[in-house]
Amino acid sequence: MTMKKSDLILILLNADNCYPIKGITRFEKLIFLTQKEVLDKSNNITIKFDFGPDRFGPLSMELYDELDFLKSVGMITEESGKKYKITDKGIRFLKRKTFERVSKDMRNHISNVKETHGKEELNDLLKYVYTNYPDFTVKSEILGKVLEQ
Numbered sequence: 620m621t622m623k624k625s626d627l628i629l630i631l632l633n634a635d636n637c638y639p640i641k642g643i644t645r646f647e648k649l650i651f652l653t654q655k656e657v658l659d660k661s662n663n664i665t666i667k668f669d670f671g672p673d674r675f676g677p678l679s680m681e682l683y684d685e686l687d688f689l690k691s692v693g694m695i696t697e698e699s700g701k702k703y704k705i706t707d708k709g710i711r712f713l714k715r716k717t718f719e720r721v722s723k724d725m726r727n728h729i730s731n732v733k734e735t736h737g738k739e740e741l742n743d744l745l746k747y748v749y750t751n752y753p754d755f756t757v758k759s760e761i762l763g764k765v766l767e768q
Contacts (some may be wrong), residue, residue: 626717627653627729630663632695632705634730635733635737637675639704644675645741646686646703648748649733651677655752658730664725670755676748679753722748742768 631649632640640646650760651670658664668679686703689695694709702751705713718726745765749756 620743621720622664622725623670623720624666624681625689626656626713626721627658627666628682628685628689629694629709629713630726630729631723631733632703634711634733637705637710638733638737639698639702640733641700641702642735642741643683643701645737645744646701647678647682648676648744649736650679650682650747651752651755652736653732657725657732661725669724672755672758674758674760676745676759677752684729 627650631646631653640649650668654668658666668681670677670679670694672678686695686697688696689709692708694706694712696704698704698708736747739747744764745761745768749759749762750766759765
């Protein structure tokens with residue numbers, strides 16, 4: 620299966636009735652969880668965002684580049700408060716191109732991550748990530764605060 624990084628972003632934004640993803644930190648953690656809990660368990664997915672530990676847990680600068688690209692071609696929008704939404708153009712692309720490359724089963728697994736964690740309080744999402752992936756918290760400036768909640 621030839622899945623691209625942009626496919627992952629568009630599938631996540633399309634999931635849960637296109638509910639927007641609020642905040643770059645939330646977006647980053649949803650991509651991270653999708654990669655760890657869905658893509659890493661699939662034998663035929665090779666795309667990977669390069670995540671490393673940073674001040675607020677797992678960080679991938681590649682995500683910022685992909686988001687900028689998708690915004691520049693009109694497939695997603697970023698509203699005030701860093702609220703990310705898929706556009707009609709993004710949905711059309713998803714249906715025409717991405718759905719050919721990514722199986723319905725895989726799309727459902729990716730969607731489940733957003734449905735499970737997308738509307739959680741940010742602190743709860745961070746606590747889940749920090750608790751389950753401690754290797755990515757070694758540089759965190761908020762580790763104690765997140766884990767004591």
